[in-house]
Every structure is written in structure tokens, then in C-alpha cells.
Amino acid sequence: MSPKTKAWISALRLRTLPLAAGGIVLGSFIPETVFQPLVFVFALTTALGLQILSNLANDYGDFIKGTDNDKRIGPVRALQSGLIQKEEMKNALRICAALTFFSGVVLIAVSFGADQWISAAGMLVVGLLAIWAAIRYTIGKKPYGYAGLGDVFVVAFFGIVSVCGVAFLHSGFLDKNVWYPALSYGFLAAGVLNINNMRDIDNDREAGKRTLVVQLGANGARLYHGTLIGFAFILQAVYLHEINPACFFGLPKYGRYLALVGFIPVFINSVRVLQPKAHASEYNPFLKGLSLGAFFEVLVFIMALMILPIFV
Numbered sequence: 434m435s436p437k438t439k440a441w442i443s444a445l446r447l448r449t450l451p452l453a454a455g456g457i458v459l460g461s462f463i464p465e466t467v468f469q470p471l472v473f474v475f476a477l478t479t480a481l482g483l484q485i486l487s488n489l490a491n492d493y494g495d496f497i498k499g500t501d502n503d504k505r506i507g508p509v510r511a512l513q514s515g516l517i518q519k520e521e522m523k524n525a526l527r528i529c530a531a532l533t534f535f536s537g538v539v540l541i542a543v544s545f546g547a548d549q550w551i552s553a554a555g556m557l558v559v560g561l562l563a564i565w566a567a568i569r570y571t572i573g574k575k576p577y578g579y580a581g582l583g584d585v586f587v588v589a590f591f592g593i594v595s596v597c598g599v600a601f602l603h604s605g606f607l608d609k610n611v612w613y614p615a616l617s618y619g620f621l622a623a624g625v626l627n628i629n630n631m632r633d634i635d636n637d638r639e640a641g642k643r644t645l646v647v648q649l650g651a652n653g654a655r656l657y658h659g660t661l662i663g664f665a666f667i668l669q670a671v672y673l674h675e676i677n678p679a680c681f682f683g684l685p686k687y688g689r690y691l692a693l694v695g696f697i698p699v700f701i702n703s704v705r706v707l708q709p710k711a712h713a714s715e716y717n718p719f720l721k722g723l724s725l726g727a728f729f730e731v732l733v734f735i736m737a738l739m740i741l742p743i744f745v
Contacts, residue, residue, distance in 0.1 A: 437516050444511035444522075446488040448721060451728035452625060453484035456595025456618050458728075462735045464676065465608035466600045475540035476599045479560070482533030483590075487567035489529060491578075493522045494571025498579075500640040530564055537563075544602040552605070559598060563590055581645045583630075584623045592619015613672035614734075620665040621699065621727040627658050628706060628723060632716035655707050662703045666696050669734065695733030699726045 457480050460466065461473045496512035497519075511517045537560040545553040566586050570578040577586060596615035601607045630637065630646035631654050638647050646654040673689040702722040710716060 440511045440514055440516035441525075443508065444489055444492050444517065444525075445485050449484055449488060449724065450481055452591070452622055452724045453480045453595075455728040455731040456480065456591050456615075456622075457599050458735065459614055459618055459731045460596035460599035460611070461603060462739075463600065463611065463614060464738060465604070465611055467604040469544075469603050471543045472540065472599070472603050475536055475543060476602060479533060479536040479540050480595060482529060482536055483563055483567050486526065486529045486533055486564065487570060489522060489526050490568045491571050493519070493526065494573075494576060494578075495642075498571070498640065498642075500571075500637065500642050526568070530568070533564060534560070540602065545605075549605070552601075556598070556602065559594060563594060566590055578644070579642045581643050581648050583626055584645050587623045587626050588616070588619035591622035592616050610672055610675050613668045613675065617665045617668035617672070618727065618731065620661045620668070621723070621730070624658055624661045624665070624703070625720065625724050625727065627654060627661065628716050628720045630654070631658075631706075632713045632720065635713065651709075655709075658703065659707055662699060665699075666693065669693055669696070692734050692737035694737070695730035699723065699730055702726050 454477060457473070457476045461468060461476070492510045492512055496510060512519065512522055538557070541553050541556050541560070544556070566577075566589075569576055570583060570586070577583065592615045593612075596618055597607055597611050600611045627646060630644040631651070633642075634644075634646050634651065634654070637644050645657070649657055670690065670693060673692060676689070702719055706716070706719045706723075
């Protein structure tokens with residue numbers, strides 16, 4: 434494999450894809466959803482496309498603004514390495530945006546009938562906003578990632594849009610209880626961004642990238658991280674308390690909370706994140722740990738909702 438091919442694969446940042454997929458899996462398999470296979474497939478491809486688009490845009494935007502420099506602690510980015518040129522990255526952004534838009538249009542087409550054009554139009558607007566958000570995190574004159582708004586957008590798109598959106602696409606309606614796991618997953622995703630920004634705090638501060646971590650400071654960022662994980666857990670527990678008892682065929686309420694066992698790796702990872710670090714590079718393994726841990730939590734949660742009623 435050539436160095437340039439490796440640089441492109443690195444630019445895609447494949448390790449971020451499970452986090453993007455988790456919201457789609459959660460929204461597709463919770464009991465309130467009327468599952469449709471085609472909706473799941475195209476929702477997944479659209480979500481992965483948006484994540485890759487965001488990764489490429491982040492590579493381009495941070496390089497243009499000088500944030501990706503020799504002082505940066507994380508992995509060397511594609512443009513930073515010099516193996517990929519700016520025009521090549523811009524073309525990749527155009528292609529990825531077009532393919533993601535096409536996947537989104539197909540998703541809407543398989544989700545709604547001709548008489549549901551209002552819902553279809555609404556979801557098209559949401560999709561266009563998602564593409565805009567993926568690009569404008571670091572690109573443009575006033576990218577929201579440089580103003581400390583990244584966490585808000587992560588909760589909105591990884592949580593609300595991903596989980597609630599796909600549940601609506603499957604079923605044509607949205608149960609109010611879906612908001613609990615949606616916000617829970619959004620907070621976990623924001624936790625991933627928070628660790629990333631905790632690692633990059635010094636370089637971001639020097640580059641003028643005022644992430645929420647830069648604004649809160651190291652101690653405030655750790656407190657914020659614990660708050661995110663705590664609320665993510667509480668919201669999942671509230672969902673299990675509020676869920677229709679028929680979903681568990683009479684299983685006692687306390688038995689439902691076994692579905693929260695997937696939070697154990699998340700808690701272990703978070704306890705380590707909360708401990709002060711001698712060097713920012715020590716955050717790297719915890720970044721990957723929470724990203725995969727959030728996806729693992731979703732899988733355990735969904736499997737528990739499916740399996741627990743069998744033992745009643």
C-alpha cells in the first residue's frame with residue numbers, strides 16, 4: 434500500500450465510524466420502532482457518509498487555519514503530512530457530499546409514500562442541515578467548532594437527529610420515550626468530542642480555536658465530562674422506567690435495569706479520564722475507548738431489550 438493510499442485511509446478516520454453507526458442502531462432497534470430493513474441500510478450509509486464528510490472537512494479546515502501543526506499531539510492529518518494536496522481534499526469533499534446527499538435522498542424515498550411529501554420535505558431539510566454541519570465544523574469564516582459550539586451540534590446530530598430521526602423514518606411517527614435514549618447517546622458522543630478537545634487544549638488555545646474545553650479549562654472540562662456520562666446513564670435508566678411494560682412481558686421493573694450493564698466499560702473509561710494527566714497525549718487511548726464503549730453500550734442495551742423477555 435502506497436503512502437498516499439495510507440494517508441487517504443487515515444483521513445477517513447475509520448475508528449470514528451462505530452460512533453456514527455451507534456445512533457442508527459439504537460433508533461432502529463428500540464421497541465418503539467417499526468423496523469424496515471431498507472430504511473436501516475440507507476440510514477446507516479448516510480450516517481457513515483456524514484461522518485466521513487465531517488472527518489475530511491475537519492482535516493481541511495484545521496489545516497487551512499493552522500491548527501494542525503507540529504505542536505499538535507494527535508495523529509498526523511492527511512494534509513498536514515503533505516501527501517495529499519488541498520485541491521485533492523476539496524474534490525474528495527465534493528464527492529463525499531454528493532454521495533451522502535444521494536444516499537439521504539434514497540433513504541427518504543424508501544421511508545415515505547407519495548402522500549407523505551410534507552414529512553419527506555422536512556427530513557430533506559434536516560439532511561441538508563446535517564451536511565452543512567458536517568462541513569462547517571471547521572470550514573468557513575466562522576466555523577462553529579472554533580466558537581465552542583461543537584458539543585451542541587454533536588448532541589443534536591449524533592443524538593436527536595440520528596436516533597429520533599431514524600425512528601421516525603422507520604415508523605412514520607415518534608414515540609416521546611425515544612428522546613431519552615437519543616439524548617443519552619448524544620451525551621456519550623459529546624463525551625468523545627470532549628476527550629479529543631482535552632487532548633488538544635493547549636494547541637487549540639494557541640491556534641484561537643475556542644472549544645468548550647478551552648473555555649472551561651482542564652478542571653472544568655473534567656467536571657463537564659463526568660456530567661455528560663452521568664446524565665447519559667440517568668436518561669437510559671429513565672427510558673427503562675418509562676418504557677411500555679408490554680415490551681418486557683411482565684418482567685419486574687428492576688430486571689429491566691440489567692440493560693444498563695453496557696455502561697460498565699464507559700464508567701471505567703470515564704473514571705480514568707477524570708484523573709489529571711501529566712501529558713495531554715495520555716488522553717489518546719481514552720478517546721478510542723469511549724467511542725467504542727458508546728457503540729458497545731448500544732449493542733448491549735438493544736440485545737438486552739430483545740433477550741430479557743425470553744427469560745420471563
